[in-house]
Amino acid sequence: MGDPLSNTSAAVLGLVAMGARSGYEISRAVDRSLRFFWALAPPQIYAELKRLDGLGLIEGRDEARGARRRRVYDATPAGAAALRAWVTADADPSPLELRDPELLRLFFAGSVGPAGAVERVEVMRRRSERMLEAFRRDIEPAAERAREGGHELPQHVARFGRELHEFVVDWCARVERELAEEGRAA
Amino acid sequence: MGDPLSNTSAAVLGLVAMGARSGYEISRAVDRSLRFFWALAPPQIYAELKRLDGLGLIEGRDEARGARRRRVYDATPAGAAALRAWVTADADPSPLELRDPELLRLFFAGSVGPAGAVERVEVMRRRSERMLEAFRRDIEPAAERAREGGHELPQHVARFGRELHEFVVDWCARVERELAEEGRAA
DNA sequence: TAGGACATGTAATGCGTTACATGATTAT
DNA sequence: ATAATCATGTAACGCATTACATGTCCTA
Numbered sequence: 001m002g003d004p005l006s007n008t009s010a011a012v013l014g015l016v017a018m019g020a021r022s023g024y025e026i027s028r029a030v031d032r033s034l035r036f037f038w039a040l041a042p043p044q045i046y047a048e049l050k051r052l053d054g055l056g057l058i059e060g061r062d063e064a065r066g067a068r069r070r071r072v073y074d075a076t077p078a079g080a081a082a083l084r085a086w087v088t089a090d091a092d093p094s095p096l097e098l099r100d101p102e103l104l105r106l107f108f109a110g111s112v113g114p115a116g117a118v119e120r121v122e123v124m125r126r127r128s129e130r131m132l133e134a135f136r137r138d139i140e141p142a143a144e145r146a147r148e149g150g151h152e153l154p155q156h157v158a159r160f161g162r163e164l165h166e167f168v169v170d171w172c173a174r175v176e177r178e179l180a181e182e183g184r185a186a
Numbered sequence: 187m188g189d190p191l192s193n194t195s196a197a198v199l200g201l202v203a204m205g206a207r208s209g210y211e212i213s214r215a216v217d218r219s220l221r222f223f224w225a226l227a228p229p230q231i232y233a234e235l236k237r238l239d240g241l242g243l244i245e246g247r248d249e250a251r252g253a254r255r256r257r258v259y260d261a262t263p264a265g266a267a268a269l270r271a272w273v274t275a276d277a278d279p280s281p282l283e284l285r286d287p288e289l290l291r292l293f294f295a296g297s298v299g300p301a302g303a304v305e306r307v308e309v310m311r312r313r314s315e316r317m318l319e320a321f322r323r324d325i326e327p328a329a330e331r332a333r334e335g336g337h338e339l340p341q342h343v344a345r346f347g348r349e350l351h352e353f354v355v356d357w358c359a360r361v362e363r364e365l366a367e368e369g370r371a372a
Numbered sequence: 373t374a375g376g377a378c379a380t381g382t383a384a385t386g387c388g389t390t391a392c393a394t395g396a397t398t399a400t
Numbered sequence: 401a402t403a404a405t406c407a408t409g410t411a412a413c414g415c416a417t418t419a420c421a422t423g424t425c426c427t428a
Contacts, residue, residue: 007287008387014294024407037289044388046409068395070408084297087306093313094287096354101193101280103223107343108200110336111270117339120273127279150296152368153303156361157293167353168282175342182338194415210379230416232381254423256380 007094010086011038012048016058017075017083018151023049032142033154036131036161049073057082102127114183118176125172128165135162193280196272197224198234202244203261203269204337209235218328219340222317222347235259243268288313300369304362311358314351321348 005013011034012026020026023046030040049071052058057079063072075083102124109117135158143158191199197220198212206212209232216226235257238244243265249258261269288310295303321344329344 006387007290010294011290017294017297022407023409027408034290034293037284037286039283039285039388041389042409043390043411047387066396068408080297083294087291087295087298088302089291093309096288096313096317097225097283097285098223098350099225099283099285100223102282103343103346104193104197104220105273105275107220107339108196108203108269109273110339111203111266112273116274123279127282131282153293153296156364157289160289160357160361163357164284164350164353167350171346171349175346178342192415208379209381213380225416227417228381229383229418233415252424254380 004089005082005086007038008040008044009048009052010083011040012045013052013057013075013079013083016049016052016073017080018146019149021072021074022070029142032138033146033158036139037157052079114179114186118179118183121172121175121179125169125176128168128172131165132162132169135165190275191268191272193224194226194230195234195238196269197226198231199238199243199261199265199269202235202238202259203266204332205335207258207260208249208256215328218324219332219344222321222325223343238265300365300372304365304369307358307361307365311355311362314354314358317351318348318355321351 011030015026015029015034018029020029023042026045026049027040027042030038030045034040049058049060053060053073056076058073058075060071060073063070102120106117106120106124109120139158139161140155143155146154197216201212201215201220204215206215209228212231212235213226213228216224216231220226235244235246239246239259242262244259244261246257246259249256288306292303292306292310295306325344325347326341329341332340
């Protein structure tokens with residue numbers, strides 16, 4: 001059966017299996033679904049499409065219009081099987097990776113005084129408020145459409161993202177209050 | 187004043203400014219503090235130390251023992267200034283990046299049935315439960331020591347991490363119940 | 373006195389990003 | 401008819417990781 005899929009390979013394969021046909025469509029689908037927990041830029045998507053095609057997990061055909069090349073893909077039965085195998089992989093969880101420059105700034109904000117720290121937390125809060133907008137406007141409607149298409153899980157995952165940012169907003173508000181008090185005490 | 191620091195540069199510089207002296211000490215400090223929101227492996231740390239030294243933001247000297255080389259660093263005044271400038275950077279927030287293979291699996295778990303989806307959520311929950319252990323055992327005690335050393339922010343940031351994983355555990359428990367119900371309904 | 377843990381680094385690989393290139397379609 | 405946007409991709413770079421190399425100290 002070959003090596004297990006990389007996560008990025010599986011992401012592209014999975015979106016093809018859910019009906020995204022071309023690199024561009026996959027890129028759009030990523031923006032409306034995976035984006036907030038598995039970012040994928042176009043160059044990776046096109047590279048993965050080629051690799052998956054070479055492995056026989058998807059099958060591409062040309063569908064050019066005029067001088068404009070265009071290649072569309074479908075998952076093969078082998079691809080569907082590989083996706084299921086990847087989903088049920090090892091019970092040993094891969095780690096959640098978080099990478100947040102604002103949290104990093106906050107960690108080192110001691111050198112700029114309490115007011116400077118409060119500013120960084122406010123920036124964090126506004127960022128998550130904007131993310132909540134994106135969830136309401138783009139991600140949750142797309143998940144709702146996926147549900148109508150028979151896929152229940154995208155909606156659960158989208159709710160995770162929204163509630164995560166609700167948590168962040170709440171945490172920021174609390175810390176802003178605490179830091180303001182520490183500032184007054186000093 | 188030169189280009190603004192990269193986040194990774196700033197992370198290393200900041201830890202040196204907080205008293206971590208050698209590459210190894212920085213690596214230990216990362217494991218007990220930044221790790222969960224800004225991972226840094228030894229090769230990056232050593233590379234950044236060299237770069238920061240070249241920029242005059244830290245100053246290294248040899249402190250070998252026997253045939254064993256060892257180089258220790260201190261932040262220069264210019265380094266402290268660069269760190270403050272980096273902390274107060276643009277009000278336009280850099281995005282929080284999340285990258286979670288388990289969430290990705292869950293997103294595509296429709297192909298393996300409700301029971302398969304529940305399994306993936308259980309794996310996610312156990313992962314965050316283990317992270318909570320790590321917070322209690324390593325990260326929060328280190329943050330407490332930092333507070334005693336006059337640095338308040340690490341403790342706030344550590345609490346962010348703990349509460350984040352508490353949120354994840356809670357979300358998983360709720361979704362496990364919901365998916366179990368959907369499974370019974372089908 | 374040998375094995376393991378602690379400590380300090382380097383080399384090589386590879387993934388993901390930024391920047392770029394180019395054709396088609398729509399709007400004004 | 402010209403600009404803007406949609407659509408499809410490639411090339412090059414750089415950061416971060418994996419794997420490795422090596423010395424020193426502790427302990428049984």
